[in-house]
Amino acid sequence: MSDLSKVRHEMLPDLPPPENTTGPIGWMRRHLFSSVTNTVLTLFTLYILYILLVPTIDWAFLKADWFGETRDACTSGGACWVFVTTRFSQFLYGFYPEDLTWRIDLAFILLAVQLAWLMIPKLPYKGIVSVLVLFVYPIVAFYLLYGGSFGLDVVETHKWGGLSLTLVLAVIGIVAALPFGVLLALGRRSEMPIVKSFCVVYIELWRGVPLITVLFMASVMLPLFVPAEVTFDKLLRALIGIVMFQSAYMAEVVRGGLQAIPKGQYEAAQALGLNYWKMMGLVVLPQALKLMIPGIVNTFIALFKDTSLVLIIGLFDLLAIVQAGLTDPKWLGYSVEGYAFVAFMFWIFCFGMSKYSQHLERHFHTGHGSR
C-alpha cells in the first residue's frame, strides 16, 4: 500500500514558457515556417503577392495622374484619376444645383456628428442625442435636402444623385428596416394567429421576390394602379420598396436571434411580473440584438450595396452617375478607374460598418453564457 502513496509537500513555481514560442519570431515559426511544406507555401505566397501587388500599386499610385482638366493630363501611363477628380462633385452630389450643395454637406455633417457622439463611449447625454437623431434629425434633413420651407428652395428628387443619393437610400433603408424587422419577427413568433399569419405571409412574400422586381413594380406598375392625378415621387417609391423588402430580411435575422434566447429568460422575466413588451424590451431583445449584430450588419451591408440597383429605374446613385460619366465621349476608355473608384467608395462604408460591428460585439461581451 505504502508504495502507492504519493504526497506533494511543496507547490511548483510558475515558470516562463520556453523561448522561441512567444513574440513575433515564435509566431512566425509556429504559423509560417513550421514545416518544409509550410515554408515553401509561405515563400510561394509572398512571391504571388509580389507579382500582383507591385504593378497594382505602380498603376494606382506611383504612375497615376491625379489632377487636370481633360484626358490630355493623363500622360504617365498609370491610372487616370483625373476622370474622377474633375467630376468629383458630380459623383458626390449628382445634379443637385451647385450653389446649394452646402445643404447636402450640412445634412451629412450633422448626421456624422450625431453618430460619432453615439459611438464614442465616453460622451454623455446619449439618450437625448438618440432622440435627436431618430426624431428631430429626419425632419431637419428633409428640409435641408428637399427644401420647400424656411426659405430653402425646393430641389426635386430627380436632381439628387451620386454618393449623397446612395447614402440617403442606405441610411433611410437601414434606420427603417430594423424596427419593422423587429416587429415582424415578434409578430411571427406571436401566439395570436392573425398577427402571426400576417407576418409570415408578409415575410415570405417579400423575401420570395428579387429586389429588382420590387423596384420595377414600385416605379412602373404602381402608377398604373393609382389614379392618374395621384403621383408619388419616384425616389419615395423606391425607398418604400427597399424598406419593405429589407425589413422582411431583417425580420428573419431578428427571429434567429430571438430563438437563441433560452426559455428560462422569458420565464424569469414573467415570474418577476414584467409584461410582454417590458419582457421583450428589457430582457429578451437586448440579449438577442447582441447575438444578432453580425447578422444585422451583414444585412445592412447587403442593403447598402443593393441601393445601386435603383439605377435600373432611372435614379442616379453613385454607380449610375459614374457609369453615365463613362459614356461621355471625352472620357471613353477610363472605365477601370471609374469602377475602381465606385468599388473603393462602397468598400469604405461597408468596411466601416463591419469594423464598428466588431467593436460593438466586444463592447457587449459580459462574460460567458446566457442563462
Add this chain to the structure above:
Amino acid sequence: MSNTRQLDDTIMVEMRGVNKWYGQFHVLKDVNLEVRKGERIVICGPSGSGKSTTIRCINRLEEHQKGDIVVADTVLNNDLKNIETIRREVGMVFQHFNLFPHLTVLENCALAPIWVRKTPRAEAEEIAMKYLRRVRIEEQALKYPGQLSGGQQQRVAIARSLCMNPQVMLFDEPTSALDPEMIKEVLDVMIELAEEGMTMLCVTHEMGFAKTVADRVIFMDKGQIIEENVPDAFFNNPQSERTQAFLSQILNH
C-alpha cells in the same frame, strides 16, 4: 424549529381540483393544495411526477386546464391583469438561476422594482443592495452574472425575487444544478428566509432541508399527490408504498 407552529389562518395559495394536460398527456391529476400564510412546504417525488409543473401553475408559467387556483385572494384565470397581480406577489427561483446575463447583479435585482413596481431608480437600487446584503453577496453587485459561481448566482436570483417583496416564494429545484460545495450556501439563505416567516413552496431533493424547515412534506408521483404529512411522520412512518419506495431510494445511498 418546531413542526407544529401556530400558523396564520390566512390561505395564501389554494389549488382545487387542478388538472393539466400536455396534448393528450395528463400531467396533473386533481391536485388539491392549501398553503397558509407563513407555511413552508416541500414537494418531492421522482422526476416527471409533476412537482415542478404544480408550482409553475401557481404563477402561470404553465396553464392549467381544469380546476381553480387562488393566490393571495386573486383568482388565477386568463385575465392578464390577474396574472400580473399574482406574479408581482409570487417570487420564483429556478433550477438554472435564469439571471439576465446582459445586466449587472444590481441591475438584475433593481429591474422589476423599477419597471413593475414603478419604484424610483435610486430607491430600487437601495432595496436591491439591502437584499444582496442579506444573501451576503453585496460586494459582487457590479459584476455580471457570468462572472459569479453557481451558488453566488442562485443567491442573487433569490435576492432578485425578494426585491419585489413577494408574499409567496416558489423554489423549483434551487440546488439541483449546483456543485456539491455550493449547495449549503444556498440552503442557508433559504433557511434564513424560512425563519423570517416567508411562505415557501420548495420542490427539492434536499431531504435534510425538508426535515428541518418544512411544515409539511408533499410526495407526488404520476401527476398526483400521493401523501402529505408533517416531516416527522412523513420520513419515519410513510403510509403509501410508493412513498416508502421513493424514500428508501433517496435516503439509502
